[in-house]
Amino acid sequence: MSPRPGYVLEVDRSTPPTLFWHGEGYRLERLPVGSRVLYAPEPLAGLADPVSAIRHALDHPLGDSQPLHSLLFPGMRLTIAFDDVSLPLPPMRRPDLRQLVIEEVLDQAAAAGVDDVVLVAALALHRRMTEAELRHALGDRVYDAFAPHGLLTQHDAEDPGALEHLGTTELGEDVEINRRAATSDLLVYVNINLVAMDGGHKSVATGLASYRSLRHHHNPETMRHSRSFMDQHHSELHSSNWRMGRLIADSGVKIFQIETTLDNDAFPEQFRFLQRREWEWRLADRAAFVASSAALAHTPPRLARSVLHSIAAPYRMTSVQAGEVEAVHQVTTEHVHAQQLVTVDGQSDVLTMGLPYICPYNVGSIMNPVLVACLGLGYFFNLYRGRPLVRQGGVLILSHPTTPDFHPGHHPSYIDFFEEILAETTDPTEVAKYEEGFATDPWYIHLYRTGHAYHGVHPFYMWYWCAHALEHLGAVIVVGGHRPTVRRLGFRPASTLADALEMAADVVGPSPSITHLHAPPLMLADVQ
Amino acid sequence: MKALLFERAPARFAAARITAAVRGSGTGATHGPLRLAEVHPPELPGDEWIRVRPTLAGICGSDLATVDGASSRYFEELVSFPFVPGHEVVGTVTEPPAGARSANEAGGSGARSANGAAVTAGSTLAAGDRVVIEPVIGCVPRGIDPPCSACATGHTGSCQHVAFGHLAPGLQIGYCCDTGGGWSTAGLVAHVTQIHLVPPALSDEDAVMVEPTACAVHGALAGAIEPQHQVAVVGAGTLGLAVVAAVRQLSPPSRLLVGAKYPHQQAWAAELGADQVVAADQLDRAVRRSTRSLRSARHDTAGADVVVDCVGTAQSLARSLALVRPRGRVVLLGMPGRVSLDLAGLWHREIALVGAYAYGVEAVRGAVARRTFDLAFEVVAAARLGRLVSARYPLDRYSEALAHAGSAGRRGAVKVVFDLCARSPLPAPGSRPTPPPRTAVRPGHSPASQRKGPSR
Numbered sequence: 001m002s003p004r005p006g007y008v009l010e011v012d013r014s015t016p017p018t019l020f021w022h023g024e025g026y027r028l029e030r031l032p033v034g035s036r037v038l039y040a041p042e043p044l045a046g047l048a049d050p051v052s053a054i055r056h057a058l059d060h061p062l063g064d065s066q067p068l069h070s071l072l073f074p075g076m077r078l079t080i081a082f083d084d085v086s087l088p089l090p091p092m093r094r095p096d097l098r099q100l101v102i103e104e105v106l107d108q109a110a111a112a113g114v115d116d117v118v119l120v121a122a123l124a125l126h127r128r129m130t131e132a133e134l135r136h137a138l139g140d141r142v143y144d145a146f147a148p149h150g151l152l153t154q155h156d157a158e159d160p161g162a163l164e165h166l167g168t169t170e171l172g173e174d175v176e177i178n179r180r181a182a183t184s185d186l187l188v189y190v191n192i193n194l195v196a197m198d199g200g201h202k203s204v205a206t207g208l209a210s211y212r213s214l215r216h217h218h219n220p221e222t223m224r225h226s227r228s229f230m231d232q233h234h235s236e237l238h239s240s241n242w243r244m245g246r247l248i249a250d251s252g253v254k255i256f257q258i259e260t261t262l263d264n265d266a267f268p269e270q271f272r273f274l275q276r277r278e279w280e281w282r283l284a285d286r287a288a289f290v291a292s293s294a295a296l297a298h299t300p301p302r303l304a305r306s307v308l309h310s311i312a313a314p315y316r317m318t319s320v321q322a323g324e325v326e327a328v329h330q331v332t333t334e335h336v337h338a339q340q341l342v343t344v345d346g347q348s349d350v351l352t353m354g355l356p357y358i359c360p361y362n363v364g365s366i367m368n369p370v371l372v373a374c375l376g377l378g379y380f381f382n383l384y385r386g387r388p389l390v391r392q393g394g395v396l397i398l399s400h401p402t403t404p405d406f407h408p409g410h411h412p413s414y415i416d417f418f419e420e421i422l423a424e425t426t427d428p429t430e431v432a433k434y435e436e437g438f439a440t441d442p443w444y445i446h447l448y449r450t451g452h453a454y455h456g457v458h459p460f461y462m463w464y465w466c467a468h469a470l471e472h473l474g475a476v477i478v479v480g481g482h483r484p485t486v487r488r489l490g491f492r493p494a495s496t497l498a499d500a501l502e503m504a505a506d507v508v509g510p511s512p513s514i515t516h517l518h519a520p521p522l523m524l525a526d527v528q
Numbered sequence: 529m530k531a532l533l534f535e536r537a538p539a540r541f542a543a544a545r546i547t548a549a550v551r552g553s554g555t556g557a558t559h560g561p562l563r564l565a566e567v568h569p570p571e572l573p574g575d576e577w578i579r580v581r582p583t584l585a586g587i588c589g590s591d592l593a594t595v596d597g598a599s600s601r602y603f604e605e606l607v608s609f610p611f612v613p614g615h616e617v618v619g620t621v622t623e624p625p626a627g628a629r630s631a632n633e634a635g636g637s638g639a640r641s642a643n644g645a646a647v648t649a650g651s652t653l654a655a656g657d658r659v660v661i662e663p664v665i666g667c668v669p670r671g672i673d674p675p676c677s678a679c680a681t682g683h684t685g686s687c688q689h690v691a692f693g694h695l696a697p698g699l700q701i702g703y704c705c706d707t708g709g710g711w712s713t714a715g716l717v718a719h720v721t722q723i724h725l726v727p728p729a730l731s732d733e734d735a736v737m738v739e740p741t742a743c744a745v746h747g748a749l750a751g752a753i754e755p756q757h758q759v760a761v762v763g764a765g766t767l768g769l770a771v772v773a774a775v776r777q778l779s780p781p782s783r784l785l786v787g788a789k790y791p792h793q794q795a796w797a798a799e800l801g802a803d804q805v806v807a808a809d810q811l812d813r814a815v816r817r818s819t820r821s822l823r824s825a826r827h828d829t830a831g832a833d834v835v836v837d838c839v840g841t842a843q844s845l846a847r848s849l850a851l852v853r854p855r856g857r858v859v860l861l862g863m864p865g866r867v868s869l870d871l872a873g874l875w876h877r878e879i880a881l882v883g884a885y886a887y888g889v890e891a892v893r894g895a896v897a898r899r900t901f902d903l904a905f906e907v908v909a910a911a912r913l914g915r916l917v918s919a920r921y922p923l924d925r926y927s928e929a930l931a932h933a934g935s936a937g938r939r940g941a942v943k944v945v946f947d948l949c950a951r952s953p954l955p956a957p958g959s960r961p962t963p964p965p966r967t968a969v970r971p972g973h974s975p976a977s978q979r980k981g982p983s984r
Contacts (some may be wrong), residue, residue, distance in 0.1 A: 414812075419806065
């Protein structure tokens with residue numbers, strides 16, 4: 001039986017309660033009759049033989065690229081860059097797609113007699129990956145072959161000696177990327193394209209860039225004009241990256257792009273109910289929900305976090321394509337759409353969503369309040385093509401505990417951002433005035449370069465991700481959130497969903513239309 | 529006439545200590561050596577002494593430590609029992625000696641009104657004059673002539689003869705059995721050099737804040753703050769807030785950061801001139817950010833140039849030492865007791881740890897030295913520090929008053945005082961001034977009222 005497409009349920013009296021994620025837990029909530037619930041398409045069939053598919057993609061590149069093996073020659077400098085720990089979410093079971101792809105690339109390089117090979121984790125301003133994370137992403141064989149010799153590196157956006165300024169775009173944007181990548185005979189970039197935003201020129205132009213370069217598109221103005229990030233053709237974020245990517249190509253950097261797509265089978269069997277439609281829950285699903293939600297509710301947050309972050313998604317690869325960046329990305333985007341697009345008829349007054357325990361920036365870490373805002377207003381709000389799921393001036397209702405907990409090792413500048421900047425203003429444009437002080441703070445730079453800290457400027461970027469939603473929405477309400485923290489974010493706290501809907505009615509009027517985004521699994525709403 | 533009398537009673541002292549430990553600061557009075565007693569006015573020790581009837585008398589942190597049996601044994605020989613506490617006093621002259629001149633005139637600088645104009649008080653003190661007591665009992669009141677080197681140069685707070693002379697031992701009025709103290713309707717006696725006329729423009733609430741503000745002025749100036757300095761103030765009770773006002777007015781630095789535990793303290797600190805106010809446990813973070821410091825060995829590698837510790841506990845001292853830059857200065861203003869502290873950082877980073885007690889004369893950034901009290905009058909008037917008086921209690925409700933003072937922060941109060949003129953139960957003593965709006969937090973930051981941002 002072929003997988004079912006996405007579905008828009010209209011809630012009626014017989015509809016069972018709907019699952020809402022609530023941080024490190026989940027709840028069942030009753031939505032008013034007439035509400036819409038968006039369900040992602042069921043997982044597409046994975047490729048039966050991923051390794052063969054990879055090999056085929058490398059040998060049959062898209063665009064004007066030659067096959068990989070013909071680009072390899074003895075004595076060349078080969079750099080293989082790969083997506084970092086932020087992808088995919090949740091982390092996938094071994095073997096990770098990056099391992100499968102890189103092993104194949106390395107086999108071809110070895111066959112061609114290439115012995116100057118360096119791997120680079122494309123961190124941009126993210127935290128450095130741990131050894132365990134690198135082993136998970138690359139496999140032990142690759143890790144053990146490269147890491148001990150210093151050939152497995154992590155991009156350092158603050159090492160002036162390891163950056164190359166390639167020029168400025170026609171709009172004056174600095175393009176500065178990893179020197180090893182820029183000066184190699186060939187740069188192979190290995191992507192995991194979890195959502196439509198990932199990949200394309202963004203891989204190199206963002207993943208291997210410096211702050212000097214990133215600031216041109218990671219700012220409130222660009223973010224406000226990215227509608228949405230998931231729609232490359234209406235995203236200023238992508239336009240900027242594309243300009244930079246073309247400059248990178250024009251400056252002589254030869255890139256062989258490899259992109260992979262996944263199905264949306266995000267949870268293993270014991271948590272499969274999280275992605276099933278509630279009216280189809282079997283007895284085992286109900287039992288799993290009751291048992292796991294009760295257990296999580298009575299588990300200390302740290303332990304609950306540990307349990308949930310140990311979940312490995314049984315993702316399977318649905319496509320792999322290689323070659324010239326833009327040609328590859330076009331096909332990749334089609335595959336992502338095939339898995340994630342859900343057609344939705346019109347906007348609603350209110351959009352509800354339960355936010356889970358994980359986002360791209362807290363893998364193995366704490367979802368702090370700034371990340372809560374970013375996941376809700378930056379990521380989930382932008383899971384649309386065409387128009388936002390909620391109308392201009394509408395209300396976004398999030399469900400999350402929003403406790404003021406931060407990981408001091410991963411997110412040191414977030415603490416200062418929360419205490420110092422958000423206490424002053426939540427307006428992204430005003431916030432941006434303080435950016436440089438954080439971006440150049442020597443302590444944050446030290447922690448980014450030597451520890452496992454996100455760059456000092458990163459919380460600003462998280463807030464900028466929210467800029468479009470903040471401009472669009474009439475109000476943001478957080479159900480079950482820590483009240484002072486919710487207020488610090490500039491949002492309104494509500495005890496229950498019913499309270500939140502009542503508060504929303506004050507903004508959008510009585511009997512509002514309501515849409516619930518039942519994610520994860522991720523989807524992309526094609527709002528007609 | 530009644531007064532609160534503190535007697536030497538070791539068993540009750542221990543009981544106070546236990547009670548305070550169990551029930552919180554200020555509660556030691558219920559079982560301790562403090563009691564309300566019928567007393568006679570103290571005798572005048574000499575010709576140049578006058579009688580003062582207190583109007584308002586503040587409750588200070590050192591008073592609470594005494595009442596709670598928590599003060600250091602260091603002071604045992606520097607006080608004399610039984611004594612009437614109360615050294616933050618505004619009152620009226622009831623019996624002046626003929627021809628007596630106030631300390632304002634004796635010091636040659638004169639008190640100043642709230643608008644900064646000099647007050648030309650009469651050349652003699654008269655019955656009914658409103659005065660503030662400068663309570664330190666130095667060589668002159670003790671009849672010691674020649675005075676010690678400290679008193680000779682005006683630094684009466686550093687007098688080493690507080691246990692000598694014709695008076696019983698006592699650091700200050702309020703700790704000496706011969707002088708009485710402010711917590712009394714029987715009045716106290718003070719030497720004319722300890723008297724400051726109160727300008728008419730100052731309210732009694734303002735006036736009762738002069739003594740703690742003088743301590744704050746002394747502490748602030750002990751920091752030798754330069755215009756380019758970054759200064760951190762640890763603690764924002766009465767003393768901390770007065771330090772903020774004093775630093776802002778007398779030696780403004782490039783940036784003044786304050787760690788305040790309670791929201792109303794944070795609001796006051798901002799109102800009084802702090803550039804950045806943060807929760808007490810966030811001060812380390814804020815100073816590191818402000819000084820763009822690295823961190824090493826649990827210290828900022830840079831840090832604040834000057835830290836004023838207005839708390840005086842082991843924790844606050846440890847925090848202060850961690851906040852200050854190498855070769856910087858920590859001013860210990862809050863009264864400490866016995867503390868256990870790792871001083872490796874102080875040694876390695878060559879930090880100057882400076883005690884700041886009481887007052888004397890001060891040279892502000894190289895200007896001509898002036899009496900600390902004169903500067904304090906100006907600070908009080910300019911900042912209208914009388915606003916910090918949160919509650920007034922009659923003497924017979926001393927247990928409530930002390931408990932209120934001991935939990936002032938939690939209860940949204942700053943300064944709690946005794947009202948020695950009150951005859952009947954006063955309005956609800958918990959009433960307090962409304963915390964001021966936070967008008968300015970840092971240069972370059974928008975005032976709250978002008979903040980732009982989505983209203984969500």
